[in-house]
Amino acid sequence: MTDRTAPPRGDAGDSDLALPEVLSDIVRTIEPEPDVERTVQRIVTAAVDTVPGVENAGVSLLARGEVRSVSPTSPVVARLDALQHELREGPCVGAVFDEPVFRTGNIGADSRWPRFGAAANELGIRSMLSVRLFTGSANLGALNLYASARAAFDDDAVQLAGLFAAHAAVALAGSARQEQLREALRTRDTIATAKGILMQRHSIGDDEAFHLLVKVSQRANRKLHDVASWLVQEVTRGA
Known part of the structure; x- marks a missing residue:
């Protein structure tokens, strides 16, 4: 059994995580707010409450080639999001610019991001899951999920985070258009x-x-x- 920091929420204990019901709840939770900042706040709150294993979350938004951290749920997330942007290294940067999903269950020993991984490990983070936020016409950034346990995010968590990110991206795009x-x-x-x-x-x-x-x-x-x-x-x- 993959190590997790917390059991799946609600009735999501079976293998398919009751995805239709969970997804419906998420969509209602992250309807576009009047501005981007408030929409991001709803997204990170819903992520912590919904995706199995998540302890903290943040969103990195991409604008004019630069990435900025928005609504981190803790000072540690704020520091690590900023450090990834500064070093141009880490799961978040990878999800924004390279592949849509990056997962690591032992970031301190992950050779893909040696500088960031060492810093994250020192701050008590062992697992990260970053998923690109995108629509058909725009790459908006990435949703970053953090946990202190090793191997906190299994395949079910990745699947749910992907569905979550898809709908979060639509909500973000709607807020951006309103703004x-x-x-x-x-x-x-x-x-x-x-x-x-x-x-x-x-x-x-x-x-x-x-x-x-x-x-x-x-x-x-x-x-x-x-x-x-x-x-x-x-x-x-x-x-």
């Missing part, structure tokens, strides 16, 4: 306000005000939204 939409609306409103200020102050039309903002943006080498925000803030302070 992008809100930011686009905020940007549009700020630019519209800045145009109104210029139109009133300089007696110019809508197009002229927009082109003036664009010229300032180009000359100052600043984003258009930043220029518009600065103008609105200056007017607000002077009011």
Whole structure:
């Protein structure tokens, strides 16, 4: 019997882990929140409560080629997630950039990640399971699961974590789209306000005000939204 840190949750004691029921529960748990951070928090909480053997969890999100740790469930996870990103070594980095799943049951002796493995072992971590979070159009990062026992994650845990990660990725993608939409609306409103200020102050039309903002943006080498925000803030302070 594979060593585990905790028995499977709920009625998942049989070989198939009652996957349809478990999966339905997970989907309800990780519906998209209004922002990415809150969605990630729900994901890591559900992971600890759902996947057999997990003691702690974290998510590493990929953006513009860089990876950042989000909502770790303990300071040890925060440190180890950051160390993997720093060293560019470890199950998380492997799951993000190489293969979809990486598992180790004795990370201190794992030759794939000698520097990270030694650090993890010193902090009391023996097993890790990292699963890529991806949709059909995007690689979002990885879900990282941690345990202090050796060989904590068996094949059933890997299967469940994979199903979990697939639905978590969909929830994350949904939150990211909501966040992008809100930011686009905020940007549009700020630019519209800045145009109104210029139109009133300089007696110019809508197009002229927009082109003036664009010229300032180009000359100052600043984003258009930043220029518009600065103008609105200056007017607000002077009011």
